[in-house]
Amino acid sequence: LPSFLAAGGFDPQTALLLAAGAIGGVLLVAALASRESWRSDVLLGGIVIGALCVAGWYVTGHIGYVAEHPETLEEAFIATNSRSAESLTFVAPFAYTLELLILWSDSSRVLTFGIASALGVIAGSALYALLSRSFRIEGFRDPGDLVRHIVGAVLMGFGGVTGLGCTIGQGISGFSTLALGSILTTFAIIAGAAVTMKIQYWLMMREA
Template identity: 45%
Template sequence: MSPAEFDTLVATILVAVFFLAAALGFVMRETRFCTMGAISDVVYLGDWMRIRQWAMAIGVAMCGFTALVLWAGISAADTLYAGTQLMWLSSMVGGLMFGVGMVLASGCGARNLTRLGGGNLKSLVVLLVMAVAAFATLKGITAVARARWLDSVHIGFSSPALLPEVVAGAAGWSLPLVRGLMGGGLGLLLLLSAWCAGGKHRRDVSVLAGGIAVGLCVAAAWWLGGYVGNVQEHPATLEHMYAATYTGRIEAFSFVTPLAHTLDWLLFFSDRNKVLTWGIASVAGMVAGAFLHALWRRDFCWQGFANTADLARHLVGAVLMGVGGVVAMGCTVGQGISALSALQLGSFLSVTGIVVGAVLALRYLAWKESR
């Protein structure tokens, strides 16, 4: 591949990612797709509808990823989440922090991006603080504590820390068979469970359709990054890599570390070493898609903080999400859908931590309100 062809491929992928993320932002805002909202519906109202929507998204993404691995030749071992170490303590602690933070900040990173598109200035503040906290945890002051006290506690594997790879290696079974049974079987189980328990009302069908659309967007991201972006020989380094991603590996959607990279790119735009990447394009696309939806629905409206206490609560939540999202290697989309669809071992721990943290924070807010 010539340098010109490589540059064209990168530009094509970035444009495609932008529009795919715009579709994701549009769908999320239209169907009120929100993990924090889904958990709060259960805690406060006993309504499981949006949890089923989340399960539907995971099931579709899981089936899509499995199909891509089995029939499109995408390598699960080349994904961002396929390291050989299971950093179980980071996954649990980071997930717990993120879960508490998203409740205090009125939603996760993806939710705040869609709210920003609708004119919510509270979300702008949350996203900026979240980006700073995430960057500090990647390369700054909190990165030292992360590397020394959390990431150093791990379990090593001889194969990628993905459930099918670990099971196939331990049992001596065929990896494609195990991947198909686990990924396809669990994905279909989630789909059927969410659909059969979802009800027949028009609202229920609309909500579940939103989950299907979100899952398809994540699966399409895996295809775009792992199939279209597959470069056998980089024109400069001659190494195998995946175009347009920050890591050179296959990436899907996630909205914590990309926020840090977006802030870094904006602040040092004139530095030629700071290039536009997959994550930055996805952040911009999410806001653009939500903005178009707000114009379509004619409900774009500027919103701000109610008082100082409201501001303080959101700031604390933003810091917890920024730090926790980097420690856990993802958010409710990155770990909760993308990594889960690849059956990464750490994602199960991270998602558990997110849910537990969110429930604890919701219970605390309810207790505080009752006093």
């Protein structure tokens, strides 16, 4: 988005500040519009996730950046599968995790930022569930519920791959770069979720 403003005649730095200020301001107002959003746990969760997103960019784009790789003599980002700076995302990293487990003996496969993030979320969630005594095994209510979950999983996987990210990869990490594609994808995700909720509500009312 800043590049579009810069192409329109704005100074690149000014374009970046305008885009970040406008979009950030709108998102902040929207996020804090309801009373529910002012709860301490909600605010803490938002701050932590935002900080982790920034930390991801710093780790992969600064700490993991090598100006001249000793083997290729080219610049490289050594901590990612994409060979570029990246932050939190969970579509491709889960695929890379499975690939690492399947091809464990392949020395070219290494533990990257994305794989570590995916494994960390699983381990952290399990640990929290155990410590809070909220861990439980859940099943499907009926065959129809199973079918809906399968269809949803297929759509989620297809959408995550074709959209190059999910609500985290595009909605948070991608959005933080002010990339127009990420912004459009995020709004498409929100619209799809709203339509799905309406359909689910209609199905529930019909079954009642």
